Amino acid sequence: MKVKKNIPLCLPKLPTTEKIIPYLKKIDASRWYSNQGPLLKEFLLRMAKLFHIQPTQITTASSGTLLLELCLKAMNIKKNSLCITPAWTFVATPLAIINAHLTPVFVDVDPVTQTIDPLQLEANLPHLAHKGEIGAVIVVAPYGMPINVKDWDNFSDKTGVPVIIDAAAAFDTVLQLPQMRVSKTPIMVSLHATKIFGVGEGGMMLTTDTALINQIESLTQFGFKNSIRNAESLGTNAKVSEYTAAIGLAALDSWEKTRTAWEKLATQYQQLLNMLEIKHLFTHQWLSSTCNIIVPYQADAIANTLENSGVMARKWYGDGCHHHTVFKSALATELPNTEYLRKSTLGLPFYLNINIDDINTVIDQLAIACAICA
Ligand SMILES: Cc1ncc(COP(=O)(O)O)c(C=O)c1O
Numbered sequence: 001m002k003v004k005k006n007i008p009l010c011l012p013k014l015p016t017t018e019k020i021i022p023y024l025k026k027i028d029a030s031r032w033y034s035n036q037g038p039l040l041k042e043f044l045l046r047m048a049k050l051f052h053i054q055p056t057q058i059t060t061a062s063s064g065t066l067l068l069e070l071c072l073k074a075m076n077i078k079k080n081s082l083c084i085t086p087a088w089t090f091v092a093t094p095l096a097i098i099n100a101h102l103t104p105v106f107v108d109v110d111p112v113t114q115t116i117d118p119l120q121l122e123a124n125l126p127h128l129a130h131k132g133e134i135g136a137v138i139v140v141a142p143y144g145m146p147i148n149v150k151d152w153d154n155f156s157d158k159t160g161v162p163v164i165i166d167a168a169a170a171f172d173t174v175l176q177l178p179q180m181r182v183s184k185t186p187i188m189v190s191l192h193a194t195k196i197f198g199v200g201e202g203g204m205m206l207t208t209d210t211a212l213i214n215q216i217e218s219l220t221q222f223g224f225k226n227s228i229r230n231a232e233s234l235g236t237n238a239k240v241s242e243y244t245a246a247i248g249l250a251a252l253d254s255w256e257k258t259r260t261a262w263e264k265l266a267t268q269y270q271q272l273l274n275m276l277e278i279k280h281l282f283t284h285q286w287l288s289s290t291c292n293i294i295v296p297y298q299a300d301a302i303a304n305t306l307e308n309s310g311v312m313a314r315k316w317y318g319d320g321c322h323h324h325t326v327f328k329s330a331l332a333t334e335l336p337n338t339e340y341l342r343k344s345t346l347g348l349p350f351y352l353n354i355n356i357d358d359i360n361t362v363i364d365q366l367a368i369a370c371a372i373c374a
Contacts, residue, residue, distance in 0.1 A: 061202070061205070062239065082131060087108075088337075220235065220236070298373045315345060317345070348366070
């Protein structure tokens, strides 16, 4: 009897031990294990160079979620004021808002860009202000899809409302696209193991606002500033250890190679999905570590059919944040596009070194599932 093979959804791939060892040896020699050590400094310098920014325009923390929270805190936004954010995001976004003592308000996204439209939000601000004082906005670049950073700089300038861009999955998009070039509006990029550039756990914040970078950095270190051991603000411990920096440096050593491998995989998928005439989010302009298809109102049914045939699939944003237990009574506007997206967006198996037979199985089973669910 043929044993059914399961094809996982995601299989992260960080640098091998062999590639990390030279950096670990440096840690052995320096006996510097955390607290802004030499490897973290080297990592920041090399990242700044890669993103064509100054080293003063980047900082790191132990997770992207914490960076969102600490950035809101660094912006000194009035306690309990509203923070507007899409319901169409991973739950980390509104959790960071709550942990920064603000109140999330879920708004709808554009059905094509899957993100908040800045002009529409600007027009809706007076209406949203009826719900309370507006303190901030967190915009999300879903699955690494692009947004226009300058548009959000302009939104902030015009309205006086500070904005953060949650670009958790957009490492490569920020690198590749001029419209995502680092500017005043802070951009958070996650370095979680599942992302296209991963270190295990970690995140980075990028902005030309160096005072904001300083303040976030201080909050990651108990509120200490400039190595003076005096807590100036209510910080926490969100530092990145030298071990994480070692993985990051090894990942930087092989980034070009890693990117080429992701690109090859994305091109293969893109061609096969195009042949099936299934809508997807791939483009040739940027890469991310997930493969999302758009199957109008069929995401759940197709996911179930695929899983029964051993192909794992997942709605990466689940049913949207407003359907999570803790956010069921959260403030929200009407969310018709989010409702459409949650029923229509599905993630397929997508990871480095997936073999061609498995890709073909995914595509064959997808064709069958689409036919069954039609
Ligand atoms: C949109 C979004 N925001 C925030 C996060 C949290 O990032 P981290 O896992 O680095 O805390 C994620 C993680 O996938 C995400 O998808």
